[in-house]
Amino acid sequence: MSKQTLFDKIWDSHVVRSIEEGPDVLYIDRHFIHEVTSPQAFAGLRKRGIKVFRPEQTLATADHNIPTKDQDKPIKDEKSRIQVEQLAKNTAEFGINYFGLNHPNNGIVHVVGPELGYTLPGSTIVCGDSHTSTHGAFGAVAFGIGTSEVEMVLSTQCILQPKPKKMRINVNGALGKGVTAKDVILYIISQLSTGGATGYFVEYAGTTFKAMSMEERMTVCNMSIEMGARGGLIAPDETTFEYLKTIPAISGRADLPQLIGKWEKLKTDDGAEFDREISFDASKIKPMITYGTNPGMGMAINDTIPEVDDINPDTSASFLKSLDYMGFTPGEKLEGHTVDYVFLGSCTNGRIEDFRAFAKLVKGRKKASNITALLVPGSKLVEKQAREEGLDKILEAAGFELRQPGCSSCLAMNEDKIPAGKYAVATSNRNFEGRQGPGARTLLASPLTAAAAAITGKITDPRKFL
Amino acid sequence: MSKKKFEILESRCVPLPLENVDTDQIIPARFLSATTREGFGENLFRDWRYDKTGNKNTDFVLNNPTYSGEVLVAGKNFGSGSSREHAVWAITDYGFRVVVSSFFADIFRNNSLNNGLLPVIVPEKYLKNLLALIKKDPSTMVKIDLGKQEFSVMPDGEPIKFEINAYKKECLMKGLDDIDYLLSIKDVIIDYENSRN
Numbered sequence: 001m002s003k004q005t006l007f008d009k010i011w012d013s014h015v016v017r018s019i020e021e022g023p024d025v026l027y028i029d030r031h032f033i034h035e036v037t038s039p040q041a042f043a044g045l046r047k048r049g050i051k052v053f054r055p056e057q058t059l060a061t062a063d064h065n066i067p068t069k070d071q072d073k074p075i076k077d078e079k080s081r082i083q084v085e086q087l088a089k090n091t092a093e094f095g096i097n098y099f100g101l102n103h104p105n106n107g108i109v110h111v112v113g114p115e116l117g118y119t120l121p122g123s124t125i126v127c128g129d130s131h132t133s134t135h136g137a138f139g140a141v142a143f144g145i146g147t148s149e150v151e152m153v154l155s156t157q158c159i160l161q162p163k164p165k166k167m168r169i170n171v172n173g174a175l176g177k178g179v180t181a182k183d184v185i186l187y188i189i190s191q192l193s194t195g196g197a198t199g200y201f202v203e204y205a206g207t208t209f210k211a212m213s214m215e216e217r218m219t220v221c222n223m224s225i226e227m228g229a230r231g232g233l234i235a236p237d238e239t240t241f242e243y244l245k246t247i248p249a250i251s252g253r254a255d256l257p258q259l260i261g262k263w264e265k266l267k268t269d270d271g272a273e274f275d276r277e278i279s280f281d282a283s284k285i286k287p288m289i290t291y292g293t294n295p296g297m298g299m300a301i302n303d304t305i306p307e308v309d310d311i312n313p314d315t316s317a318s319f320l321k322s323l324d325y326m327g328f329t330p331g332e333k334l335e336g337h338t339v340d341y342v343f344l345g346s347c348t349n350g351r352i353e354d355f356r357a358f359a360k361l362v363k364g365r366k367k368a369s370n371i372t373a374l375l376v377p378g379s380k381l382v383e384k385q386a387r388e389e390g391l392d393k394i395l396e397a398a399g400f401e402l403r404q405p406g407c408s409s410c411l412a413m414n415e416d417k418i419p420a421g422k423y424a425v426a427t428s429n430r431n432f433e434g435r436q437g438p439g440a441r442t443l444l445a446s447p448l449t450a451a452a453a454a455i456t457g458k459i460t461d462p463r464k465f466l
Numbered sequence: 467m468s469k470k471k472f473e474i475l476e477s478r479c480v481p482l483p484l485e486n487v488d489t490d491q492i493i494p495a496r497f498l499s500a501t502t503r504e505g506f507g508e509n510l511f512r513d514w515r516y517d518k519t520g521n522k523n524t525d526f527v528l529n530n531p532t533y534s535g536e537v538l539v540a541g542k543n544f545g546s547g548s549s550r551e552h553a554v555w556a557i558t559d560y561g562f563r564v565v566v567s568s569f570f571a572d573i574f575r576n577n578s579l580n581n582g583l584l585p586v587i588v589p590e591k592y593l594k595n596l597l598a599l600i601k602k603d604p605s606t607m608v609k610i611d612l613g614k615q616e617f618s619v620m621p622d623g624e625p626i627k628f629e630i631n632a633y634k635k636e637c638l639m640k641g642l643d644d645i646d647y648l649l650s651i652k653d654v655i656i657d658y659e660n661s662r663n
C-alpha cells in the first residue's frame with residue numbers, strides 16, 4: 001500500500017462516498033454546537049420536518065454570548081438571552097446533550113470537548129466555529145464549518161467536503177526561556193502570512209511539538225486557521241494517552257487498552273508525501289507580539305515594526321491602513337508602549353496551564369494601576385481547578401479578579417468590550433479591526449507577555465521577570 | 467429545498483480594493499445575536515459604513531452612489547477569519563450575487579457556494595486592472611457566465627475562465643441543495659456506520 005499521511009488515514013477512513021468531480025461525503029464522529037451559529041440550522045430542520053439523525057454525537061454549550069459575571073442571574077442583554085434560550089429549547093426538542101449556563105461542564109466549546117474526553121484521536125470533529133482546529137492536538141481531523149454545514153451534520157451526520165491539500169510544518173529544537181507554544185504559532189503565522197496555508201490541512205511535526213503538553217499543542221492547533229489552514233493536527237503519542245487517561249469518561253472504559261493500541265498506529269508513514277513542507281528552528285523563536293490587524297502581522301517583542309520599504313508594494317496600502325487603525329507608525333518599537341487592557345482567556349489560552357503561567361509571573365507583584373484586566377477561564381472545570389490550586393488567591397493578592405468562563409473579550413459579543421482606541425494585550429487569536437469591540441486595538445501575545453504587561457502597564461518582554 | 471438558480475449575470479460592480487478583508491469586518495460579532503438568516507445586509511461592513519456616532523461615512527464605497535450592482539470586486543484573501551455564515555448572509559442580503567477576488571478563504575468560499583453566492587477567482591493582475599477600470603468608469607458592466615465558467619468585461623473584453631467544482635456548479639445552476647442530496651443517500655450513510663461497527 002502506498003505511504004499515507006496521518007491526515008489521509010483519518011480522512012479516507014471517514015469517506016462514505018466520493019462524488020465524481022465533486023466533494024467527498026465525509027462522516028462526522030463528533031459535532032459541537034453553540035448558540036451563535038446553530039439557530040438557523042435548527043430552523044432549517046423544522047422547515048424540512050426532519051429530526052437530528054444521531055443526536056448522541058452532538059454536544060452543545062453556551063459560550064460566545066454569555067456574561068462572565070453573575071452567571072446565576074438572567075442575561076441582561078435581550079438578544080443574547082434569546083439566543084441562549086433558543087439553544088436550550090432546540091437541544092431539548094431535538095434530544096441533544098446541552099451544557100448551559102451554570103452547568104458544571106459549561107465553557108468554551110473547544111475547551112470543554114477535550115477536557116471531558118469527547119475529543120478522541122483518529123476521529124472527525126466539526127463545529128460551527130473556525131477554531132475547531134484546536135481538537136487536532138489529539139490527532140483528530142477537526143475543522144470549522146458554516147451554518148449550512150451544521151444543518152447537514154444535524155440531518156445526516158455527514159458533510160460534503162473537498163479534500164484539502166497537505167502541508168507539514170516541522171519545528172525542531174528546544175524553546176528558549178519565556179518562549180511558549182503561543183509564540184511558536186504566532187511566529188509560524190508571521191512567516192507564512194494570514195493566507196499562507198489556505199487550502200491546506202497542516203500536520204505539525206518535530207521535536208518541539210513532541211515536547212509540548214496537550215494544552216500547548218491545543219494552543220498551536222487552535223491558531224491553524226489564522227494562516228488560512230483548514231485545520232492542523234499532531235500525531236497522538238504518550239503525552240496524548242497520559243492526558244486522556246486522566247479524564248474519568250476515558251479512564252473508566254473497559255476497551256481502553258484496545259483503543260490505545262489503535263491510536264498508537266495513528267501516524268504519518270515514513271516517506272509519505274506532502275504537497276508542501278516547511279521547517280523552522282525553535283531556537284530562533286522569541287516571545288512574540290502582533291502590531292497590526294491580522295494575526296500574520298507579528299514580530300519578536302523587542303523588534304521594530306517593518307518599514308514600508310520592507311513590505312510588498314501590493315500590500316502596502318493594507319499595511320498602512322492597519323497601522324493607522326492601531327495608532328502605530330512603520331519602524332516603531334513597541335516595547336514600553338502603554339497598554340490599557342489585558343485579556344487572559346479564549347480557546348487559545350484559557351486553560352489551566354495558562355492561568356498557572358500568568359499567576360506565577362504576577363505572584364508577589366501588583367497589577368499596574370492603568371490596567372484593566374479580564375481574566376476569563378475557558379470553562380467551569382478550569383475555573384474550579386484554578387480555585388482548587390489557589391491561583392485565585394494569588395491573583396487577588398496581586399490585584400486581579402478571576403471571572404466566570406466564556407468567550408468574553410475574544411470576540412466581545414457580551415459586555416466585555418475594549419473601548420475604542422484602547423490597547424489590549426490579549427491571549428486570544430484574532431486582532432482584527434473591532435474584534436474586541438468597535439475601535440479596540442488588540443495585541444496578540446502569550447499569557448506570560450500578558451502577565452508582564454499587566455504588572456508594568458506597558459508592552460514588556462516577559463523574560464525580564466523569569 | 468431549492469434555491470435561486472444562477473446562469474448568467476450582467477451587472478455593474480462595487481469595488482473594494484482592500485486585502486485580507488476578514489469576516490469580522492464583513493459583519494461584526496455584535497450583530498450575530500439574531501436567530502434567523504434575514505436582515506444582516508443592513509449591517510454589512512458596518513464599521514466602515516458608519517462612523518462611531520452612527521453617521522454614514524461618505525467615503526466608504528457602499529455609501530457612494532456612483533457605484534452599484536450585484537458584483538463585489540475585492541482585494542486578495544477575502545473572507546478570512548471566523549466561520550460565521552452570517553458574513554455570506556450579509557453579502558447576499560445586501561444584494562450581491564457574485565464576489566470577485568484573486569483569493570478566498572476556504573470556509574468563506576464553502577459558505578458562499580452553500581448560499582448561492584458565486585465566488586469568482588481571477589488572477590492577481592487581472593483583478594488589479596479590473597479595479598482600476600471600475601474606478602475610472604463606474605458604469606463598467608461585467609458578465610458572469612456560470613455555464614461556460616467565464617468572466618468578462620462588457621461589451622467586448624476577452625472572457626477569462628474561472629474554476630468551480632463541477633458538483634457545486636451543477637447545484638448553483640439547478641438551484642439544488644446539499645442537504646437534499648445527503649438525505650437522499652441516507653441508506654449509504656447507515657451502511658457506512660454499520661461497516662465500522
Ligand code: SF4
Nearest residue numbers: 131346347407410411
Ligand atoms: S474563545 Fe474566541 S475563538 Fe474561541 S470559540 Fe470563543 S469566540 Fe471563537
